[in-house]
Amino acid sequence: MNNRLPALREGRGESQADLAAAVGVTRQTINALERDRYDPSLELAFALADHYDCAIEDIFSPEA
């Protein structure tokens, strides 16, 4: 799955740890998401979308 997480996070000047704390996961999970090594649960995807005030598909998209 492709994602725009690094761009969104860096756009807000957040560290991976900041984002992890905001959505209740470990920094390692944010790192794995950004490196496309882990697909989030729906719950986490919604939390990330809520954090960035956008829709899930604005962050994640299926592999082309």
Next chain:
Amino acid sequence: MTATAHTTTTYRRTYFGLWAAAGLVFALLIAAGYPLVGVGAFALGALGATALQHRSSVVMFDERDTTVFQEAGANTVAAVGMSSAVVFPTLTALRALGVVEWPLWLAHLGWFVAGLFAIWGLMVAVARSKR
């Protein structure tokens, strides 16, 4: 690496270290002839690890850890199942042919594996009933 990441890693290491130490001390005290002290030491270590997990202010384990543990568990069950499906029938045949002896510990291991898969089957049924 940030302070938060350090904290998470430190807490995780402490958690697994407590379980490992509890198990090691348990085994050493039993070997030394103090089984009850060993049980007490293990209980203390287990209690400490559990308290650490529940009282820590940082996220020690999250959904990705759950996924990792589930995959590791599934792979473990598959590995034990596949090796058992080869080893036990082979040894049974060899024993029937008089080639090898069937040691008592292997019989115990066979019952353990049978019990393990009985529990696994029960857990599958329970999980399926919830979906």
